[in-house]
Amino acid sequence: xxxxxxxxxxxxVMVDLAQHPEDGFVSLKTVAERQGISMxxxxxxxxxxxxxxxxxxxxxxxxxxxxCRDAASYSVGEILHCIEDNLAPVSCIRxxxxxxDHAELCLTIPMWxxxxxxxxxxxxxxxxxxxxxxxxxxxx
Amino acid sequence: xxxxxxxxxxxxVMVDLAQHPEDGFVSLKTVAERQGISMxxxxxxxxxxxxxxxxxxxxxxxxxxxxCRDAASYSVGEILHCIEDNLAPVSCIRxxxxxxDHAELCLTIPMWxxxxxxxxxxxxxxxxxxxxxxxxxxxx
DNA sequence: TAATATACTATAGATTCAGTAGGAATTAAA
DNA sequence: TTTAATTCCTACTGAATCTATAGTATATTA
Numbered sequence: 001x002x003x004x005x006x007x008x009x010x011x012x013v014m015v016d017l018a019q020h021p022e023d024g025f026v027s028l029k030t031v032a033e034r035q036g037i038s039m040x041x042x043x044x045x046x047x048x049x050x051x052x053x054x055x056x057x058x059x060x061x062x063x064x065x066x067x068c069r070d071a072a073s074y075s076v077g078e079i080l081h082c083i084e085d086n087l088a089p090v091s092c093i094r095x096x097x098x099x100x101d102h103a104e105l106c107l108t109i110p111m112w113x114x115x116x117x118x119x120x121x122x123x124x125x126x127x128x129x130x131x132x133x134x135x136x137x138x139x140x
Numbered sequence: 141x142x143x144x145x146x147x148x149x150x151x152x153v154m155v156d157l158a159q160h161p162e163d164g165f166v167s168l169k170t171v172a173e174r175q176g177i178s179m180x181x182x183x184x185x186x187x188x189x190x191x192x193x194x195x196x197x198x199x200x201x202x203x204x205x206x207x208c209r210d211a212a213s214y215s216v217g218e219i220l221h222c223i224e225d226n227l228a229p230v231s232c233i234r235x236x237x238x239x240x241d242h243a244e245l246c247l248t249i250p251m252w253x254x255x256x257x258x259x260x261x262x263x264x265x266x267x268x269x270x271x272x273x274x275x276x277x278x279x280x
Numbered sequence: 281t282a283a284t285a286t287a288c289t290a291t292a293g294a295t296t297c298a299g300t301a302g303g304a305a306t307t308a309a310a
Numbered sequence: 311t312t313t314a315a316t317t318c319c320t321a322c323t324g325a326a327t328c329t330a331t332a333g334t335a336t337a338t339t340a
Binding site: 025027028029043044046047050057058059060061062063064065 | 282283284285286287288
């Protein structure tokens, strides 16, 4: 897996929105300033989050974005999956399936597959609410 | 972590050498043909393995490469680390250290750090001998 | 109607990836 | 001693991906 800036920013946008649940629709300009990220770049990223129905939006003045659900209901994996092309550790695997021709002969594939499963399991186990509280990593 | 073709090929070379322990020094030409990988590309990869003292070589006719140690003593992590620039899931982390400016403020860093530790632990736990036998993944 | 947003498409520079090219140095066998 | 086979070393290159930026159209509210 290689999580690019798109994925990292997507996560930070979601965290930012989760941190301000009382503000209703929050404009990208606000998020971009708070997070120190280019607003134009965020537009593209949030477009994917919207398409996957992780956020909802209104246009025009006083418009912006907000979460659709409770923070605890979003997993990190869910967020990353809608913005990253491939989360597997190697290009031989995509969305849990093996995309390699000589996979039967390759002695390394089962190891990559298990690694992919371990990382996905971890990312599914962490929620947006976990990131907000930080409790899982207290004292580390 | 993004394991590139360099890392995947390095692993396959090591597996190939481990599969032919009785052949003494094996030429890259032989490995390249067996594995279906460009020999010129392998030269560069094996250069790193040699520098890290994972393999030893002799030059000239009848020359080639062979493992320095028993297959069970090499971890997958060890092999990948000497060929891949960064094995962390995000560029904010490198070799277990955080390289990001606003890490104290960033709510996602502890999660990335833990993910990095989980994947490294897994890769350290798998040996070349495990890949050869395939026993760890029997019946999956 | 003016101001403020989102929504959409195209483009571009920088970096990394994946591999190639060419030749120098070394060694064993003929 | 010559020849063939091999490692070793450096430089280069085309393609892909990453990381945005630019410009414009559309929608909404005050």
